[in-house]
Every structure is written in structure tokens, then in C-alpha cells.
Amino acid sequence: MLSIDIHGVDGIPITARAFTTTSPASLIIDVARSATDAAPVGVTATSAAVVVSPTPGPSEYPIVVEGYIAPGFKSIHIQLLESGEPVANTSMALDGDTDTWQHFTSTIDDGPIGAAVVFVGTVDGNGRADAGAVVSVAME
Numbered sequence: 001m002l003s004i005d006i007h008g009v010d011g012i013p014i015t016a017r018a019f020t021t022t023s024p025a026s027l028i029i030d031v032a033r034s035a036t037d038a039a040p041v042g043v044t045a046t047s048a049a050v051v052v053s054p055t056p057g058p059s060e061y062p063i064v065v066e067g068y069i070a071p072g073f074k075s076i077h078i079q080l081l082e083s084g085e086p087v088a089n090t091s092m093a094l095d096g097d098t099d100t101w102q103h104f105t106s107t108i109d110d111g112p113i114g115a116a117v118v119f120v121g122t123v124d125g126n127g128r129a130d131a132g133a134v135v136s137v138a139m140e
Helices: none
Strands: 014-021 026-033 047-052 057-059 063-069 075-082 083-094 102-110 114-123 128-140
Touching: 047 114, 047 128, 063 075, 063 114, 063 128, 075 102, 083 102
Parallel strands: 057 128
Antiparallel strands: 014 026, 047 063, 063 102, 075 083, 075 114, 114 128
């Protein structure tokens, strides 16, 4: 598996694409300044979290929840919500003493069928979603 982080500057939108060529075999990553403030495709991004997987829309179990959390977080919660109520809940310890975004990955093995929400971020004292990213999924 190969991961490449592209770090931009706040307020300057970019577009990026990756593709391969043959003869010689190459991986090309094309990054350019975007003409508009287009929303990211397939990624849910907030100031606290970026969720790469799952993407909004239809999904199946197990759900792999993967992305990045902003610097300074010591832990995050990953919840699967149905009608606003958590039906799956896990937390992960992070190294909050870093000034870089931290990668996370987790798996939700089972849950409800139909409309649901995946939440990644912090929770309040009552275990309710607080700061983070929300991805609407339709579980099949």
C-alpha cells in the first residue's frame, strides 16, 4: 500500500490526480491550483478530521473507517449512528503532542441496515458527537 500526503495552503484550492503509465512504468501525480472552491470528491473534510473511507452513499459491512485527525488530539471516537443514537462506538488513543495530522483506521464489523451516519471526532461528556466529521451512508 502506498500513501501520499499532499499538503496545501489554507485558502488556496487545489486539484490532484494520480495515474500510471507503462514503458517505463511510472506513477504520475498531477497537482494544480484549482480555479474554484470545488468540494472534495469522495472525502469528508472538516477542520478537525478528514474521512477518506467510507465515502457518502451505499456501503456494506464491515466498514473500514480511515482518515486523518487534526494536530493536538489525544484521542478520537468513531461512532456509527442510527437516528442520532450510537449503535457502534470505539475510541482510539493518539499522540496529541504532534503538530502534524495523524492517520487513523478502524473497522465497524456490524450494525443496522439502511440510513446511518459515521462520525469521527470528539464526544461530549454524555458521549454525544461534538467536533469532527460526519459521513452519511446507506448500509446494505
